[in-house]
Amino acid sequence: MINNKEVDFLAITIKDVAKKAGVATSTVSRTIQDHSSISEKTKKKVRSVMKELGYQPNLAARGLVNKNMRTIGVILPVSDGSVFKNPFFLEMIRGISKACNEKKYMVALASGTTEEELLESIQTMAKGGRADGFIVLYSKKKDRVIDYLHREKLFYAMIGKPYEYENEIVYVDNDNQLAGKDATDYLLALKHEKIAYIDKKFDQMMSKERLAGYKQALMLAKIEMNPKYIIQGQTKNNGLEEQVRKLFSSENPPTAIVAGDDLIAMELIYLLKEINLSIPEDVSIISFNNSIFTEMVQPTLTSIDLHVTYLSEQVVEKLVDFIEGKQTLAIKVILPHEIIERKSCNWQTGEART
Amino acid sequence: MINNKEVDFLAITIKDVAKKAGVATSTVSRTIQDHSSISEKTKKKVRSVMKELGYQPNLAARGLVNKNMRTIGVILPVSDGSVFKNPFFLEMIRGISKACNEKKYMVALASGTTEEELLESIQTMAKGGRADGFIVLYSKKKDRVIDYLHREKLFYAMIGKPYEYENEIVYVDNDNQLAGKDATDYLLALKHEKIAYIDKKFDQMMSKERLAGYKQALMLAKIEMNPKYIIQGQTKNNGLEEQVRKLFSSENPPTAIVAGDDLIAMELIYLLKEINLSIPEDVSIISFNNSIFTEMVQPTLTSIDLHVTYLSEQVVEKLVDFIEGKQTLAIKVILPHEIIERKSCNWQTGEART
DNA sequence: CTGAAAGCGCTTACAG
DNA sequence: CTGAAAGCGCTTACAG
Numbered sequence: 001m002i003n004n005k006e007v008d009f010l011a012i013t014i015k016d017v018a019k020k021a022g023v024a025t026s027t028v029s030r031t032i033q034d035h036s037s038i039s040e041k042t043k044k045k046v047r048s049v050m051k052e053l054g055y056q057p058n059l060a061a062r063g064l065v066n067k068n069m070r071t072i073g074v075i076l077p078v079s080d081g082s083v084f085k086n087p088f089f090l091e092m093i094r095g096i097s098k099a100c101n102e103k104k105y106m107v108a109l110a111s112g113t114t115e116e117e118l119l120e121s122i123q124t125m126a127k128g129g130r131a132d133g134f135i136v137l138y139s140k141k142k143d144r145v146i147d148y149l150h151r152e153k154l155f156y157a158m159i160g161k162p163y164e165y166e167n168e169i170v171y172v173d174n175d176n177q178l179a180g181k182d183a184t185d186y187l188l189a190l191k192h193e194k195i196a197y198i199d200k201k202f203d204q205m206m207s208k209e210r211l212a213g214y215k216q217a218l219m220l221a222k223i224e225m226n227p228k229y230i231i232q233g234q235t236k237n238n239g240l241e242e243q244v245r246k247l248f249s250s251e252n253p254p255t256a257i258v259a260g261d262d263l264i265a266m267e268l269i270y271l272l273k274e275i276n277l278s279i280p281e282d283v284s285i286i287s288f289n290n291s292i293f294t295e296m297v298q299p300t301l302t303s304i305d306l307h308v309t310y311l312s313e314q315v316v317e318k319l320v321d322f323i324e325g326k327q328t329l330a331i332k333v334i335l336p337h338e339i340i341e342r343k344s345c346n347w348q349t350g351e352a353r354t
Numbered sequence: 355m356i357n358n359k360e361v362d363f364l365a366i367t368i369k370d371v372a373k374k375a376g377v378a379t380s381t382v383s384r385t386i387q388d389h390s391s392i393s394e395k396t397k398k399k400v401r402s403v404m405k406e407l408g409y410q411p412n413l414a415a416r417g418l419v420n421k422n423m424r425t426i427g428v429i430l431p432v433s434d435g436s437v438f439k440n441p442f443f444l445e446m447i448r449g450i451s452k453a454c455n456e457k458k459y460m461v462a463l464a465s466g467t468t469e470e471e472l473l474e475s476i477q478t479m480a481k482g483g484r485a486d487g488f489i490v491l492y493s494k495k496k497d498r499v500i501d502y503l504h505r506e507k508l509f510y511a512m513i514g515k516p517y518e519y520e521n522e523i524v525y526v527d528n529d530n531q532l533a534g535k536d537a538t539d540y541l542l543a544l545k546h547e548k549i550a551y552i553d554k555k556f557d558q559m560m561s562k563e564r565l566a567g568y569k570q571a572l573m574l575a576k577i578e579m580n581p582k583y584i585i586q587g588q589t590k591n592n593g594l595e596e597q598v599r600k601l602f603s604s605e606n607p608p609t610a611i612v613a614g615d616d617l618i619a620m621e622l623i624y625l626l627k628e629i630n631l632s633i634p635e636d637v638s639i640i641s642f643n644n645s646i647f648t649e650m651v652q653p654t655l656t657s658i659d660l661h662v663t664y665l666s667e668q669v670v671e672k673l674v675d676f677i678e679g680k681q682t683l684a685i686k687v688i689l690p691h692e693i694i695e696r697k698s699c700n701w702q703t704g705e706a707r708t
Numbered sequence: 709c710t711g712a713a714a715g716c717g718c719t720t721a722c723a724g
Numbered sequence: 725c726t727g728a729a730a731g732c733g734c735t736t737a738c739a740g
Contacts, residue, residue, distance in 0.1 A: 377726075377727085378726065378727045378728075379727090379728095380726075380727060380728080380729095381725090381726060381727075384726090391725060391726080392725070392726080393725060393726090396725080396726080415732090417732095418731095418732050418733065418734085419731080419732045420732090421732080483733090
């Protein structure tokens with residue numbers, strides 16, 4: 001319908017405003033920035049003309065001279081399919097987007113099907129002067145993305161604890177070890193002693209930490225850890241499902257599970273129901289994230305809320321401080337978690353928790 | 355650790371390349387664009403210098419002169435919480451991001467907590483020359499966002515069928531009426547006659563269309579439609595849950611359900627199980643989206659795949675064609691759907707489908 | 709308190 | 725086939 005060229009009606013610029021207001025372009029520019037050197041009277045006049053003409057500053061021009069585009073690149077994990085289906089990311093993206101809006105930053109997405117592609121995307125944004133800083137939404141070992149960001153001395157921050165350069169990176173995280181311990185302690189308080197830890201993706205930093213917390217809780221409770229109770233995703237011989245079936249049909253099955261996240265907990269609930277175990281009567285389950293799924297299963301899931309939205313707001317804030325030079329230290333922010341009790345945990349006897 | 359100013363080491367520009375290669379900046383520029391007027395020999399030399407210096411074009415500068423930023427703004431629905439938790443959006447975002455990468459476009463997110471905020475965000479991007487076009491991820495009635503995009507004659511495309519300006523908007527969609535009909539036909543073929551249609555959000559265009567398809571299927575099968583069998587989210591008196599309970603404890607309960615999407619189907623499964631109905635023995639369920647959830651419930655869900663990823667790729671392609679003037683008509687692309695059979699549907703007798 | 713001028717890094721007629 | 729010059733829309737010393 002409309003041709004590119006035809007629609008190319010000249011946007012109104014600082015020049016148009018200046019002419020109409022009878023001032024110099026520099027005066028308009030300074031008015032936009034609310035410079036103290038411009039008289040209120042002039043500002044008022046200029047502002048009214050700006051409004052009248054519907055002036056909006058050209059961000060490319062501004063970016064060119066300021067060498068900052070007020071844009072934050074959000075780096076998604078390489079989408080091999082599985083990881084990225086976790087709605088967790090949606091919550092983070094949404095939180096970041098919201099926080100950026102408030103700070104008048106834009107958010108640009110960097111993604112890729114392979115690590116190469118992702119790196120290229122980041123590079124274009126970085127060297128192209130398109131993003132002033134980056135937020136990395138995941139944390140994994142030997143990450144070439146982190147290496148790149150670090151080597152190029154770009155501004156970046158992470159959600160989650162980094163594997164490397166820990167002391168040089170701005171990051172926002174939960175105390176995942178404590179969360180793992182708290183989850184386990186919660187089950188211990190319900191008199192469970194045979195507690196399993198089941199997760200899928202053990203390459204993620206947070207999984208490691210939660211497992212450490214689980215071990216710590218058992219140790220402090222002087223309960224000997226049973227290595228069979230720890231399932232770390234699929235092995236080369238067995239899928240997660242098989243391993244779980246085997247564990248629960250063994251001689252000495254667990255009475256409770258700490259699950260890696262709500263999604264895994266959901267799957268476990270189905271699996272266990274299939275082998276005729278009742279939840280929470282036979283097996284109690286606690287998990288992490290407190291996502292929408294917690295309310296969608298039967299029984300509803302007791303889960304640890306990690307305050308993802310707040311996490312996202314915080315990364316944005318810290319990164320922006322860093323970009324704008326208000327803060328130059330590699331600050332870490334650790335947010336608290338909170339157990340949200342629902343119906344998936346019982347006393348070890350199988351009696352309802354009262 | 356690192357201060358803003360210190361890190362501000364001058365990026366290498368076209369000038370640096372020109373000097374080192376012993377040519378003019380215009381030659382470098384033309385080499386980048388692979389202009390036919392430059393000799394291969396010169397190009398080769400310039401390119402090698404570019405590589406050596408690690409040159410990356412400054413996108414802001416380029417955008418300033420070209421008046422296009424090779425950026426697509428992706429407009430998320432106003433996040434009142436509920437809608438946005440649907441992982442559906444994550445899939446769309448991912449698909450769009452992937453397609454944009456391939457076309458060397460960047461994706462910028464526009465979001466807001468209120469419609470005002472969202473509009474402001476879009477406006478900044480549009481008038482600020484930040485985005486060349488927009489993709490709207492949802493379709494709702496009386497949308498001020500669409501009004502704005504339309505009034506300002508911006509380039510935009512939608513996923514889903516628009517309420518207004520249908521003949522002037524580039525969009526990509528499924529044939530949702532046909533999908534609704536096919537879902538219903540599938541149940542009819544299993545000898546079900548008492549089929550309910552249950553959805554949550556009836557302000558969305560696709561819900562309306564699927565319902566129309568449901569009605570059409572019944573009509574063609576000469577089955578009288580029972581208005582009680584249609585539940586359209588919560589009314590002012592009753593929540594969805596209450597309505598469903600009531601329907602299934604009524605004298606003449608349905609034996610099958612067409613559910614608005616997988617999430618709703620999941621909830622329905624729990625609900626029905628709670629009132630001691632077996633699925634698929636007592637009630638068959640078919641839904642839409644074929645998301646990860648289909649494999650997470652017991653029984654696994656028969657669901658209609660809408661090819662979301664492909665949908666996303668298509669919007670990007672069409673929008674880019676439009677932006678670049680390769681295509682000036684308000685083209686629509688309708689993608690096929692596909693029933694993915696799993697375990698949630700039986701013959702009306704309650705016997706397993708074989 | 710305000711303006712004229714230079715410059716950010718690129719592209720593109722216009723010459724040659 | 726290549727280069728010198730103007731210009732995209734803004735900001736910021738530098739004068740006054």
